[in-house]
Amino acid sequence: MRLSRYFLPTLKENPAEAQIVSHRLMLRAGLVRQASAGIYSWLPLGFRVLKRIEQIVREEMDAAGCHEVLMPTIQSADLWIKSGRYNDYGKEMLRIRDRHDREMLYGPTNEELITEIFRSEVRSYRQLPRNLYHIQWKFRDEVRPRFGVMRGREFLMKDGYSFDVDFESARKSYDAMFVAYLKTFRRMGLTPIPMRADAGPIGGDLSHEFQIVAETGESAVFYDTDLVELIEQGELDADRLKSLYAATDDKHDPKTCPVPPERLGTARGIEVGHIFYFGTKYAEPLGATVTDADGNQVPIHGGSYGIGVSRLVGAIIEAGHDDAGIVWPESVAPFKVGLINLKADDPATTAAADGIYDRLRGSGVPVLYDDRDERAGAKFADMDLIGLPWQLTVGPRGLKGGVVELKRRAGGERNELSIDAALARLCG
Template sequence: MRRSAFFLPTLKETPSEAQIASHRLMLRAGMIRQSAAGIYSWLPLGWKVLRKIEQIVREEQDAAGAQELLMPTIQSADIWRESGRFDAYGKEMLRFKDRHDREMLYGPTNEELITQLFRDNVRSYRDLPKILYHIQWKFRDEVRPRFGVMRGREFLMKDSYSFDLDFEGAKMSYEAMFTAYLKTFKRMGLTAIPMQADSGAIGGNLTHEFHVLAETGESGVFYDIAYDDLAAKGEIDLAALNNLYAATDEKHVPGGPNVPPPERLREARGIEVGHIFYFGTKYSKAMNAQVQGKNGEPVFVEMGSYGIGVSRLVGAIIEAYHDDRGIKWPESVAPFKVGLVNLKTGDATCDATCDDLYAKLSAAGVEVLYDDRDERAGVKFADMDLIGLPWQLVAGPKGLAQGFVELKNRASGEKVELSVESALSKLIG
């Protein structure tokens, strides 16, 4: 994409309403614009990042055996009355009536709708297990939406739901999703700490929150150093994990029960980006979701649900990867891999070299944002640092006269002078 044609309205000044780094940088980098309190338009740069994150989530769900579908944003109040949640959910649910006076709602979550779909279409234990998911917009009418996409009213979420014949099967589905979550966050360059969460009226100990570590995270996180060893293995032993200590600052009591000694206790900041839990037959009994069991008897299916805040992850990654100049995207989620900077647009040699680099990188499948604007070098450099592309490839008259271009790594700040061919080889390889 040529920068001269790209819709990228960057800002020099920080908007006064932005209180945290990710909100400030997303506004300044032209990723989002607010349309109403807690509701945002995603501009092309932000949309590209959101789609990259969505695709990683999708690939790891598919790899874990989940199947994608798409449920609507608007749901009937009737199925929420079946589950008993319509009146109990609270003011976060946006309720309204259609032109035929039927009560409707903008879905804050999908347990009811997925249970209805399962109940109406699955009859036998032979069709189990099933894990179904979608990536869809949700709406929760927060009292005080703030922090940009970190706590908005409209947000993109991946929610998946498992259906099993018995608890042992449900536990296997839970473990599959647990492992998929760790792999998902790792691919985004994030360190995730899973911690046992409150199960409330559901009961049991199969419920975990996932907090990604970031210096500017919203919560204090305390955890046993052994978490690092478990996470490195890729496959998680839930029994071992549940014996380890992890808590947010709201629940951490220094010297309290199960708190490890100081040499094993790590303190960090975290952002919650995922929540998984097993709730057994809570919805299947309320909504009569049964299958024929192995002995011919009707069985209420065992269920679990698993959520990832896809749009929230955009903010979380920025909180984990930024400096005072802007964002520093991990390559896996970057909107473009390379920012190509022409230091003197209009110079025949610079134009020819940059056009050639742009064509060759694009032909090789490398996503490039080519800054071909007739702007000062300082403006171009500031914009590139702000939007945080992993690599900056800079071509100017002086360097080209000596046969080199400059390649800068945004994360480390390291700069090297290379021949055009060497730079291409490094970026394409």
């Protein structure tokens, strides 16, 4: 992509309304713009990141045997009245009356609707287990939306739902999601810590939330260092991991903490996922039953599994940035390479940079090419700000010596290389 033709409005100054670093950087790097309180428009660069995160989530859900569906954003109130949550949910639920004065709502979550879909179609335990998920916009009318996409009102969530014939089977579905979540966040370059959690308005008696480690995280977390080591080594046995201690500060009590001090780690964390086993809480009021192996009608045992897809864009920035801007992990970066033409008004430099651009694109490497006629300083600052993993700089001085400069955004390591050597590094 040529920057001269792209739509990437960067800001030099920190916007006054942004209180946390990810919000500041998302505005400055031209990822989003606020449309109204807690509601954002995703500009091209931010949209690419959002889609890459969504795709990692999708691939890991599919690999775990889940099936993707898409439920609507607007629901009828009927099922929520049946489940008993219509009143429970309070003012966070965006309530709507349509032209025929029917009560509707903008879904904050989808347990009722997916249970109803399942109820209408599934009759026998032989059709179980199943796990259906969707990646859809949700709305929660926060009284005080803030922190950019970290606590917005309209946000993108992956919510998945498992259906099983009994508790034993449901626990397996739960554990499979527990492991899939760890894999998902690891692929985004994050360190996730699972911890026991309250079920809140979803209900049920087994629940974990997933916090990712970030210096600027919203809560302090305390954990058994064995837990994080196992996760970092990819040893993802759900039973073993669930047995190891982790808690946020509001639950952690040094007096009762079972972990010896030498194994007690602490960090700051951001919640990015939450899973629930809620048994028959929705199946009973909605009448979702199947015939079991003995011919009895039994209510389905359910679980639900959420990942904050748009929240992750902010969380990943909180976990990866420096004074100059964002530092994207390669797996979610909007482009792999930022190519800088240092002297766009010099035909030889431009010819060399154009050639490199064509070769990168020819090799399928996603590249953003700063071909603008701007000062070098502004180009370097913008490129650091938007945080692409690799910066390749082409200038007249280097070209005389037959070299270009390759910089790794994370860490800042720079190397002068021949064009061929630089391309070999980037196209690998």
